[in-house]
Amino acid sequence: MVSLRLQFFTFLNMILVGMVIGIGFDFYRVLRSKVNPLQIFTILFDIVFSLLSAIIIFITLFYSNGGAARGYVFIGVFTGVIIYYLTISNFMIKVLTKLANIIYWIYTKAKKIIIWIYNKSKLIMIKIRRWIKQWGEK
Secondary structure (H helix, E strand, C coil), X not given: CCCHHHHHHHHHHHHHHHHHHHHHXXXXXXXXXXXXXXXXXXXXXXXXXXXXXXXXXXXXXXXXHCCCCCHHHHHHHHHHHHHHHHHCHHHHHHHHHHHHHHHHHHHHHHHHHHHHHHHHHHHHHHXXXXXXXXXXXX
């Protein structure tokens, strides 16, 4: 028989897991709105998100109470998601949107630098090749 204390600890863990899943879902929504993928990729990523969520729930459940899935576990996850969406979801969406914009800005700057280095290296290689070709003809 599982003690009431362990059940309460598991319930609190599941509330936290529900909140983490809510954050993950908001992050996924922000990324999807920025990237605007094809419908097939949206379906695939929805499936991947669902599988990852299930894995997170069951790993936490396993470490909390040995993997016993009872009704209060699902109520805890559902409660955590609801608490998250009613309290900090809008704030997290703003934060995650800013984070995505920063990551995109860093990506574009890094891409420009890499392309610039590539183009300069290409020009240098062309000049070296011409120089070797001219030097070989003498």
